[in-house]
Amino acid sequence: MLSRKQQEETKEVARRVLEDNKYEVSFNEILYRRTVPSKKFYVHQWKWDSATHAMGLIHLDPERAYDELRSLFAGQWENGMIPHMIFNPAETKYFPSADVWGTGHHARGEIITSGITQPPLITKSVLYITEHDSDKERAGRFIDEVLDKLVDDHAYFKKYRDPKDMGLLTIVHPWETGTDNSPRFDDAMERIELADIPDRVKDLNKRRTDIKLGKAAHRPTPQDYYRYLYLVDLFRQWQWNYTTIIEQSPFAMQDVLFNSLWYEANRCMALLCRKKGRTKEAETYEAWADQTKEALLTLWNPEFKQFIDMDVAKGRSVMIRENTNAIFLPLYIPDLPEEILEGLLQKLSDPQEYATSFPVPTTALNSPKFDLMRYWRGPTWPITNLFIIEGLGRQNHPKAKKLQENIVGKTLAVIAEQGFYEYYDPTLQNYQLSNKHKDEKALGFGSFSWTAAIFLYLYHNYIVTGEK
Numbered sequence: 124m125l126s127r128k129q130q131e132e133t134k135e136v137a138r139r140v141l142e143d144n145k146y147e148v149s150f151n152e153i154l155y156r157r158t159v160p161s162k163k164f165y166v167h168q169w170k171w172d173s174a175t176h177a178m179g180l181i182h183l184d185p186e187r188a189y190d191e192l193r194s195l196f197a198g199q200w201e202n203g204m205i206p207h208m209i210f211n212p213a214e215t216k217y218f219p220s221a222d223v224w225g226t227g228h229h230a231r232g233e234i235i236t237s238g239i240t241q242p243p244l245i246t247k248s249v250l251y252i253t254e255h256d257s258d259k260e261r262a263g264r265f266i267d268e269v270l271d272k273l274v275d276d277h278a279y280f281k282k283y284r285d286p287k288d289m290g291l292l293t294i295v296h297p298w299e300t301g302t303d304n305s306p307r308f309d310d311a312m313e314r315i316e317l318a319d320i321p322d323r324v325k326d327l328n329k330r331r332t333d334i335k336l337g338k339a340a341h342r343p344t345p346q347d348y349y350r351y352l353y354l355v356d357l358f359r360q361w362q363w364n365y366t367t368i369i370e371q372s373p374f375a376m377q378d379v380l381f382n383s384l385w386y387e388a389n390r391c392m393a394l395l396c397r398k399k400g401r402t403k404e405a406e407t408y409e410a411w412a413d414q415t416k417e418a419l420l421t422l423w424n425p426e427f428k429q430f431i432d433m434d435v436a437k438g439r440s441v442m443i444r445e446n447t448n449a450i451f452l453p454l455y456i457p458d459l460p461e462e463i464l465e466g467l468l469q470k471l472s473d474p475q476e477y478a479t480s481f482p483v484p485t486t487a488l489n490s491p492k493f494d495l496m497r498y499w500r501g502p503t504w505p506i507t508n509l510f511i512i513e514g515l516g517r518q519n520h521p522k523a524k525k526l527q528e529n530i531v532g533k534t535l536a537v538i539a540e541q542g543f544y545e546y547y548d549p550t551l552q553n554y555q556l557s558n559k560h561k562d563e564k565a566l567g568f569g570s571f572s573w574t575a576a577i578f579l580y581l582y583h584n585y586i587v588t589g590e591k
């Protein structure tokens with residue numbers, strides 16, 4: 124547990140990280156104010172990062188929280204999709220750069236974006252920041268300003284990503300989940316033969332900057348990148364036509380993490396619509412949330428005692444059983460059936476799986492795929508902890524409450540002790556004891572805005588008010 128002094132000091136550092144990562148950019152003669160994830164590498168705007176930044180910024184500077192989201196909405200495509208990245212043309216540090224995507228025909232004037240999306244956290248963010256703004260009139264005006272944009276975003280997901288109306292969205296690139304190299308994508312991605320990837324695409328890999336600016340051991344492998352870039356190249360050839368992409372992409376998954384956040388987004392959307400007296404629409408989003416809830420429950424596998432993902436590329440229907448922390452995201456569904464809840468709580472309490480010194484690792488410790496330092500294959504990330512913390516709060520079970528307290532306390536303590544990194548060694552304690560790899564507890568890029576925003580969010584929701 125952090126002392127009051129440590130809390131205050133760390134809050135101040137969080138504020139400074141978000142301040143240092145702020146930048147302004149003009150497009151179409153409008154000035155946008157936004158926050159980069161990290162000046163060391165991630166120098167553009169990312170969808171789910173920014174949605175989270177706003178949820179921290181609301182506690183520091185509400186106008187900045189609103190501006191952060193305004194800037195994201197500015198990149199929305201005509202078909203309703205909010206892309207996962209909006210580029211800053213003044214920056215060259217990050218790869219893959221704007222020219223790789225070839226999305227120019229979708230651009231709104233000068234605003235150049237990627238061609239895929241990311242989890243629909245923005246709806247939750249709009250609800251959260253407007254509920255936590257003490258100026259209720261301003262909050263109401265902001266909902267009026269963006270509600271129809273959210274309607275278009277949800278309509279895009281429903282129309283293009285769930286064309287058979289099953290309640291489950293399909294993602295077509297691991298980057299869409301934000302958990303790029305999670306083991307749950309291995310089998311599906313390995314179906315793409317490296318030999319089939321043209322040299323021209325493989326050559327793009329030479330432009331990678333992440334492994335020069337950061338540590339290669341913390342980042343996805345070259346084989347991962349060949350396949351990531353191959354998918355981008357393919358979709359580009361199909362001119363980012365999402366009917367074609369969904370039907371023909373060699374990679375397509377119904378992912379539990381993404382769909383749990385879709386469930387949550389529809390729940391939040393219904394609440395936003397109700398606030399504005401848009402009752403009929405609220406009922407639609409409630410129905411979508413219910414439909415997704417039922418569909419997610421069918422992905423529980425009683426034999427494996429975990430949720431599974433579905434590889435649905437080109438009409439396939441193949442179960443993916445990887446023990447990653449994505450299986451905990453359906454905790455967002457309140458009062459899960461007893462068997463499911465017991466199964467998940469058991470895994471979260473098991474030191475062989477997820478009860479590590481700094482929980483919750485992205486892959487179970489005893490999985491053959493566990494990799495201590497490599498991005499989403501083992502390290503603990505504050506963002507997935509936030510989801511699990513919130514989900515545990517929806518369950519009426521004493522063990523859930525205890526687990527939640529433990530994860531909140533450790534997340535805040537590790538951030539305070541190790542600094543504002545992307546991700547952390549989940550076995551921290553062991554390394555401290557053995558004093559081995561002592562510089563490798565905090566991983567990825569530092570001065571990371573997401574982590575600063577999450578610190579503020581957890582502090583305000585679980586320490587200051589003690590609520591949930």
Ligand code: DGY
Nearest residue numbers: 207218219298301303
């Ligand atoms: C990266 O560059 O690591 C991102 O996750 C892709 O969006």
